[in-house]
Amino acid sequence: MTQRPAASSRKFAAELAESLAEVVPEAFTVTASDETVVLHHNGAVIGSTDIAELVEASENLDYLPENLATAARAILSNVQDWITDTTYQPWPGVQSQPNPDAEVSGTTLVMWFGDRDDAVLTLRTLDLAEL
Amino acid sequence: MSRSPLDSGNKAGPDLGGPVMKRVPRRAVVVVSAIAVAVGGMLVTAGTANADPLDPPVIWSKCTTNMQWVGDAGVINAQLAPSGSLQWNVSDHTDNAGLWIADVLVGKRRVDGKKQDYAPHGSVAAVDMRSGYVLRFQIEHIDTQGRRSLSDPAAGCIIP
Numbered sequence: 495m496t497q498r499p500a501a502s503s504r505k506f507a508a509e510l511a512e513s514l515a516e517v518v519p520e521a522f523t524v525t526a527s528d529e530t531v532v533l534h535h536n537g538a539v540i541g542s543t544d545i546a547e548l549v550e551a552s553e554n555l556d557y558l559p560e561n562l563a564t565a566a567r568a569i570l571s572n573v574q575d576w577i578t579d580t581t582y583q584p585w586p587g588v589q590s591q592p593n594p595d596a597e598v599s600g601t602t603l604v605m606w607f608g609d610r611d612d613a614v615l616t617l618r619t620l621d622l623a624e625l
Numbered sequence: 626m627s628r629s630p631l632d633s634g635n636k637a638g639p640d641l642g643g644p645v646m647k648r649v650p651r652r653a654v655v656v657v658s659a660i661a662v663a664v665g666g667m668l669v670t671a672g673t674a675n676a677d678p679l680d681p682p683v684i685w686s687k688c689t690t691n692m693q694w695v696g697d698a699g700v701i702n703a704q705l706a707p708s709g710s711l712q713w714n715v716s717d718h719t720d721n722a723g724l725w726i727a728d729v730l731v732g733k734r735r736v737d738g739k740k741q742d743y744a745p746h747g748s749v750a751a752v753d754m755r756s757g758y759v760l761r762f763q764i765e766h767i768d769t770q771g772r773r774s775l776s777d778p779a780a781g782c783i784i785p
Contacts, residue, residue: 541741554734560752567750568737575746593710595750 500549500559500598501625503529507546509625510566513605513618514573519585522577531569533576541576543569559598562622566605570594570617574607586615598622646699646717646766649773680778685759688782698774701762703782709751711760715776716744720768727765731784732758754784 504526511526518524523534532542545568548554548561555561571594577585584591592608592615601622608614688705703713715727721744729737729749736753739745745764754760761781766774 541739543737543739545735545738547738548735551735564734564736564750564753567753571748571750572737572739576741579743593748593750 503550505625563596566596646696648698683779685783711749714746723768728763
């Protein structure tokens with residue numbers, strides 16, 4: 495039986511970019527182009543990641559739905575690093591860098607920074623049915 | 626800063642056979658995958674495999690708390706934390722600007738990928754560090770003078 499991807503890589507990248515754009519510091523923007531999530535600062539590209547491709551990677555369909563969480567963690571981690579490398583300030587929060595994490599819960603993808611029960615920042619939950 | 630070749634292989638991590646960040650002439654980019662060519666006395670490959678069929682088989686060592694793979698163009702550092710997560714960074718010996726493209730794989734599964742214009746660093750969550758699989762770095766750097774470097778296919782370790 496052939497496994498089906500848990501979501502569209504492109505829709506996943508777009509939704510995650512939109513979710514991140516809602517929370518990044520002023521002067522930063524997050525966009526998506528196809529499977530690539532891009533962080534901008536004052537209009538200049540800081541970095542990009544195409545790890546959303548993992549969601550539909552045919553050779554990794556055994557790892558559903560973990561691929562969604564793995565890709566989300568990587569995107570959150572990269573955006574966090576790029577912001578910190580640009581501002582020289584921790585983000586999110588004001589102290590040490592909280593670890594990004596993500597989990598598929600039912601038909602939703604939950605994403606946060608810090609401890610699950612005491613998150614420094616929780617992103618908007620993504621509805622997998624819409625991806 | 627002079628560009629003197631450094632010893633190949635890693636210094637504190639697994640016993641690896643070749644240089645980790647190889648400087649590659651740009652024209653090598655057009656070479657198809659899995660075809661080895663001799664350019665400037667150095668065997669290189671280009672393409673998705675990033676492996677030289679003439680290289681000896683890689684004997685992977687277990688990931689440790691302090692790993693370093695040094696090449697003639699740059700160095701990759703990685704640390705396995707007690708929690709099971711992994712931190713890593715890479716740098717060019719002489720020019721950290723330019724385009725960097727970095728991928729991290731666990732087995733055949735890519736767990737991170739990024740493109741940026743300064744030396745990258747990153748982390749892999751413990752949940753993505755699957756025990757028994759090989760963690761590998763695939764890093765490409767095109768510096769401000771257009772010189773292209775590739776990480777050695779042996780830059781990696783077995784996840785304990």
